[in-house]
Amino acid sequence: MKVVGFAGYSGSGKTQLLERVIPALKLRGLRVSVAKHAHHKFDIDHVGKDTFRHREAGAFEVVVASRHRLALMREFERDAQLSVHQLIAELYDGVDWVLVEGFKESDLPKIEVWRASAGKAARYPHDEFIIAVATDSPNDLPEPTLRPVLDLNDADAVAQWLVDNGHRFDYELERHLSAYD
Numbered sequence: 001m002k003v004v005g006f007a008g009y010s011g012s013g014k015t016q017l018l019e020r021v022i023p024a025l026k027l028r029g030l031r032v033s034v035a036k037h038a039h040h041k042f043d044i045d046h047v048g049k050d051t052f053r054h055r056e057a058g059a060f061e062v063v064v065a066s067r068h069r070l071a072l073m074r075e076f077e078r079d080a081q082l083s084v085h086q087l088i089a090e091l092y093d094g095v096d097w098v099l100v101e102g103f104k105e106s107d108l109p110k111i112e113v114w115r116a117s118a119g120k121a122a123r124y125p126h127d128e129f130i131i132a133v134a135t136d137s138p139n140d141l142p143e144p145t146l147r148p149v150l151d152l153n154d155a156d157a158v159a160q161w162l163v164d165n166g167h168r169f170d171y172e173l174e175r176h177l178s179a180y181d
Contacts, residue, residue, distance in 0.1 A: 002169035007104035008113035020155030030096040037102030116140035
């Protein structure tokens, strides 16, 4: 499995880029999963649905499946902050790529998504795990970089760069999880 993070501040275009990179990788015959960090309470279920009612009744986990998908919802009994590696461990291991959105402080190799128009500082000058920058304004980068600069608006080129550099993203889950034993 190969794992790459997409890091950037809110509004930089991470989700939009992933929405276009996923099908570009799938067109190359690759199976893709996504791990995303949420900063707030979120819900994927709705009031009145059976699964929502089961969780509200106190179920620790609810798993629901159909012929088309499976969803697992787990209620933490107290606040818990999973590491990106613990989250990756929850994914099906038969995938070629895991694209991680968020977790900008992680020790994963990451592509920084940066837009000058967002008015936020770039992370690449200070984050050794950022190995490329995807931007729509390469001439406005705040500091010169030897890292590859990718066109944020060309998801196919970003996907091809990932495939061409796949060896840089090989992931060994056991090595990363051993830090949490």
